[in-house]
Amino acid sequence: MDIDVLGTLAVRLNGVSIAPTAPKPRQVLALLALRAGQVVPVGVLTEELWGAEPPRSARATLQTYILQLRELITAALANGDGGGAGQRRQAKDVLLTVPGGYLLKGGDGTSDVREFERLAGSGYRAMDAEDFPQAARLLREALGLWTAPALADVHTGPQLRTEVKRLEESRLCALDQRVEADLRLGRHRELLAELTVLVNQYPTHESLCGQYMLALYRSGRRGEALDAYQRLRATLVRTMGLEPSPALAKLQRSILVSGPGTLPARPAASASMAPVG
Missing domain, CATH: 1.10.10.10 (Winged helix-like DNA-binding domain superfamily/Winged helix DNA-binding domain)
Structure with missing residues (x-):
């Protein structure tokens, strides 16, 4: 099956x-x-x-x-x-x-969920080993299995909604790691269009915002990177009564005090939260 x-x-x-x-x-x-x-x-x-x-x-x-x-x-x-x-x-x-x-009984047939989990798991292990080209390839392949939101044509009740949310969280985790792998490979300009869409789709997702800020900064668009932080902060305060995380605030301060000619080659730890100076 x-x-x-x-x-x-x-x-x-x-x-x-x-x-x-x-x-x-x-x-x-x-x-x-x-x-x-x-x-x-x-x-x-x-x-x-x-x-x-x-x-x-x-x-x-x-x-x-x-x-x-x-x-x-x-x-x-x-x-x-x-x-x-x-x-x-x-x-x-x-x-x-x-x-x-x-x-x-599923038998020995294929399952796109199992294949996604297999590829994503291999991608995470490649990230841990700092094999960023392999990680980007595997995670991109895993994400390519998604043709639309999970169960896009099925009416969902409480059980399926929980399953769909779980799958979506898995997809976002793989997406976050794939973007990080691409950032570590210096593909910041190629990522800008995708990240522009993602931060609008997930306006309170701090990791994606941090990756977007870093991609903008590395592309020489420092002011836009700082604007992205302020938009996220305003959204978090308005909708949740929360300030951005200390890690994201640290990235914002790092961009704020850095000169326009100090673009980093790669982040030190996390692509979304690493200092830029």
Whole structure:
């Protein structure tokens, strides 16, 4: 089974889609697919579909959705499972009913989440080893697996919203490290357009703002770097009642007291928070 969630939902068995078009069965499949190989309790699926106050018919309706998914699985199995009649898998062997819930067997297929985590993990290890070209390449490849926000075409209840938030945090972490790797490689001018979009998309994200400030400063745009800090500070104070972190404030002071001809070759520690003088 091949499972893609980093964008639109796609679940294929023997090359055949088993993703329903109806919203609620699609939610059920999305949650089962994200937790493939794990038991998903009936209560978790019920909360995902109906929140804290499910209807009295919730369990029966959920069973109907499971039957609909198994019909799609049956059609996919007929497309490609080999072996004699006694060896052919059935839908209930792929989407299992187990005590307390359901379990979707992912088998040996692909998963864009697993591949993203593998590539990102290798990228982080390359960063730790200060192999910045390798880190930038691996993290860029990991981020390239994202075609849109996770589960972009799936209605999300409380369980899926938590999963989507977790995946988005993982993406932002990989993005932060990839930008840092590129900064350490002196690619500050190439990063400016991307960081301009990112700081507008995430106006309270201090690490991205620090990276943007450093890229601007290294590109000879010292005043704009200081303006970026002031915009972040105003947003943090207005929306959260917080001042920027000491590390970001230190970067701002470093830019403020540095002369226009003292652009650093690379940051000393973190690309987003390193002093520039």
